[in-house]
Amino acid sequence: MSDKQPVLELIDLSVGYQTSSGLVNAVNDVNLTVYSEEIVGLVGESGSGKSTMAYAIMRLLKGDALITKGTIRVMGQDVYAMSVKELRQFRWDRMAMVFQSAMSALNPVMTVETQIIDTLLAHRPNMNRNQAIHRANELLDIVRIDRKALQSYPHELSGGMRQRVVIAIAIALNPGFVIMDEPTTALDVVVQRSILDQIREIQRQEKFAVLFISHDFSLVAEMASKVAIMYAGRIVEMTDSQTLTVGQTHHPYTEGLLHAIPHLTADKVVIEGIPGSPPNLVNLPTGCAFHPRCPKVMPICKTARPTQIAIENGVVECHLFTADKEVQHV
Numbered sequence: 309m310s311d312k313q314p315v316l317e318l319i320d321l322s323v324g325y326q327t328s329s330g331l332v333n334a335v336n337d338v339n340l341t342v343y344s345e346e347i348v349g350l351v352g353e354s355g356s357g358k359s360t361m362a363y364a365i366m367r368l369l370k371g372d373a374l375i376t377k378g379t380i381r382v383m384g385q386d387v388y389a390m391s392v393k394e395l396r397q398f399r400w401d402r403m404a405m406v407f408q409s410a411m412s413a414l415n416p417v418m419t420v421e422t423q424i425i426d427t428l429l430a431h432r433p434n435m436n437r438n439q440a441i442h443r444a445n446e447l448l449d450i451v452r453i454d455r456k457a458l459q460s461y462p463h464e465l466s467g468g469m470r471q472r473v474v475i476a477i478a479i480a481l482n483p484g485f486v487i488m489d490e491p492t493t494a495l496d497v498v499v500q501r502s503i504l505d506q507i508r509e510i511q512r513q514e515k516f517a518v519l520f521i522s523h524d525f526s527l528v529a530e531m532a533s534k535v536a537i538m539y540a541g542r543i544v545e546m547t548d549s550q551t552l553t554v555g556q557t558h559h560p561y562t563e564g565l566l567h568a569i570p571h572l573t574a575d576k577v578v579i580e581g582i583p584g585s586p587p588n589l590v591n592l593p594t595g596c597a598f599h600p601r602c603p604k605v606m607p608i609c610k611t612a613r614p615t616q617i618a619i620e621n622g623v624v625e626c627h628l629f630t631a632d633k634e635v636q637h638v
């Protein structure tokens with residue numbers, strides 16, 4: 309039996325936005341568990357609910373966004389049952405997040421050193437300034453940036469260095485769980501590759517669990533051991549990445565994503581994208597939200613929403629599957 313403990317548990321989670329057209333759910337009935345030291349990937353097109361889910365986990369939802377249903381537990385603790393004081397202590401200490409844009413995540417008028425030290429001292433009352441400086445140097449070594457960068461302001465660093473600083477701050481207090489929300493999206497492919505390799509190395513070394521969010525299917529399959537595919541706020545398939553890399557998909561949307569990845573060494577073929585656009589959450593299609601774009605659509609798909617069923621190594625939400633059995637495409 310595995311001794312891995314759940315560090316993130318999402319139970320029937322729905323997150324909505326109050327709009328002039330009423331309540332619009334961006335995340336619907338999501339169930340997801342991330343275990344200690346595991347990297348779980350979350351993939352989907354823009355607007356599929358990935359970032360809303362991440363902000364809900366960190367309890368950073370703003371304005372008209374609210375949890376409409378469900379529970380979020382991190383390290384066994386209900387994130388929404390904590391007082392503001394408890395939450396302030398819990399964030400960065402137990403769970404942290406690497407945001408999409410390093411430039412907006414960092415304070416432009418503070419040096420890197422001040423930003424790292426402030427985080428450390430705010431959470432470690434017994435730590436003195438010298439110990440914090442020592443830890444800041446250590447963190448820069450971990451993310452492989454020259455220690456001289458501690459005296460720099462964010463605008464003096466390259467995009468890759470800024471992202472490494474954000475990762476250093478996220479892991480400063482040895483959290484058990486880190487959300488990485490498109491951590492390399494704004495970077496060129498060479499820097500992206502080097503940062504991803506480093507994230508994997510640091511994760512193995514520091515032994516934290518990761519929810520790795522990206523719209524890049526191939527990247528997620530490479531980074532994560534388990535991959536959840538989101539469409540219109542729902543997890544439509546979840547499986548282990550090994551199954552995906554050998555092309556064994558179940559949901560037609562997952563299949564479409566996989567076919568849209570170009571292969572560098574294979575014969576030249578025309579890449580087929582998924583037709584149409586992601587649905588408008590204010591006015592979701594009836595039945596299965598993917599039906600207007602699905603090449604395998606059946607009459608039932610237009611009227612009834614499929615329920616999630618167990619498959620080998622995961623779950624799928626599609627009428628093609630009923631109780632572990634693939635039905636005929638009609």
Ligand code: SF4
Pocket residue numbers: 559560561596597598599602603604605606609614625626627628
């Ligand atoms: Fe396609 Fe129907 Fe499955 Fe939806 S439920 S993905 S429309 S086959």
